[in-house]
Amino acid sequence: MQLAWSADDLAFRDEVRAFLAAELTPELKMAAAGMTSVYAPPDVALAWQKKLHARGWVAPSWPVEAGGCDWSVARRYIFARETTEAGAPPLSPMGLGMCGPVLLHYGTEEQKRRFLPPMLAGDEFWCQGYSEPNSGSDLASLQMKAERDGDHFICTGRKIWTTHAHYADWIFCLVRTTRMEKPQLGISFLLIDMKTPGVSVRPIVSLSGEHVQNEVIFDEVRVPVANVVGRIDDGWTVAKYLMEFERGGHAYAPSLVKRVDTLVVHLAETGQKMPGRIAALRTEIEALDALELQFNAGLSNGAAPGPMASALKILGTELSQRLTELEVEAALPWVEAYQPHLTLPGGPVPGFKAPADGLGVGPAWAAKAFPKYLNDRAGSIYAGTNEIQRGILWQYLARRNG
Incomplete structure (x- = not known):
């Protein structure tokens, strides 16, 4: 394993440092220093995202044709380390770090055109709908159902511990589209507009006092079948791909x-x-x-990973x-x-x-x-x-x- 940075890597590090010195304001640094959660408040995260987006640095691992940097792993690591040491606030990971890579890998060209640009720009904010009241670590036991009705699914169920759902424009969900003997089968990965009739959000206040988490209720919510990422009933494969980014990203x-x-x-x-x-x-x-x-x-x-x-x-x-x-x-x-x-x-x-x-x-x-x-x-x-x-x-x- 080569641990020494190359001359190009060191030049890139200096470029990142110059950018941080110019763009990381005292207000953003103060906000990051005061964080008690792993998640910055959306207004802080989005303010920093807008600056990174203007520089073209908001998605280090995404391909250039999708609006990303396509940096080497070494450069991604240098960038992450320098921004941390400089005191920059973290970006919300649900869109850029989770759903984005999934769309790049499994999404249709139409899905990529529709969802990736506003995700990069911070114009649409995302949350994650995995856990349910009785399905957490045993995620394959999830019960939220999505029943086919022509070119739509009718979604009914609940998701819980949904970070920043009260700010989100979209949620990516695991839903049960078919009952099969093996619980990991019959699950689909579905994108749902949070403004759709039948979607409601209930706050969960944490032990530390703040409202970050939520329960999201879906009451016969109509979602286009076109919003399935990957194959219908094969969402577990998509979810496993996403979780590698969530755990080791x-x-x-x-x-x-x-x-x-x-x-x-x-x-x-x-x-x-x-x-x-x-x-x-x-x-x-x-x-x-x-x-x-x-x-x-x-x-x-x-x-x-x-x-x-x-x-x-x-x-x-x-x-x-x-x-x-x-x-x-x-x-x-x-x-x-x-x-x-x-x-x-x-x-x-x-x-x-x-x-x-x-x-x-x-x-x-x-x-x-x-x-x-x-x-x-x-x-x-x-x-x-x-x-x-x-x-x-x-x-x-x-x-x-x-």
Whole structure:
């Protein structure tokens, strides 16, 4: 594995740094620094997306003919690392990082022409409809039905834990189009306009207080058959392709390194010391960084994400959870005060009224610690629970070892 960047890669890194210095405003950096969720509020994410789109850098992995950059894996990694270190907010992944790659791989030419340009420009915002009230990790047990009626499906059912559905223009869903003996069969991947009659959204307020998640109800919603991506009844194949991007489509280590370095600064400010625990966590994060570089080297040589995507998802989310524990400890005693107005949750905070003067108790970084801790508990659940990911790894090793 070649770990040294080429001269062209280093020149590209400098180009990215110059762009970030010119376009990443203090307001965007402040918003990113205050985030308590893995998702930026849509207005923040879209403001940054518009800047990237104007530069032509909004979709690093997409082909040029689809409006993307078609960068090498090395350049994608450099870009992700530089934007993280510069403090840029994340983009919403549901369109650009999930549905977009699926459309590029499985979509018809008409679907690509209709959906990819507004997805790139940020003119249409997407959400994901996978989990249901009784179908989470066992996703193949989903029950939302789509019954054929001429050139439409009539969709009835519910999706849950749907991030930013209350902002979304479109949702991509897994729906059951046929009952078959094997539950993975008879599922289709369907694009649904959130403005269609019969679609309604109910908020779910998280433990950390903000409204990011939702339940989406579909009551006899008419959806064109033309909105099926891939083959009817073969949506499980499409879903598996998407989940590889969801689990292994980004690097965890750069943001973890930045958070550890920030924590060290805060510890120095408050006169606290936890050198052994910080060193141990940093060592594990550096090991994760090496694994992610190895993973990207494999992708550069044409390898599929495969089971390594599951391993990185486990390591990245669990290291992040451990880091939140140290962040909470460092923020004592200020964490006892509930102060979302000093942070940037991923959505509104129902029922909370900020003080008229806008002030709070303690520094803003301390106000962020406990909401971030609570929000991060979901990290080992979303995108397939870490228990499921361990099962995937066990099955892979069992097959490999005979």
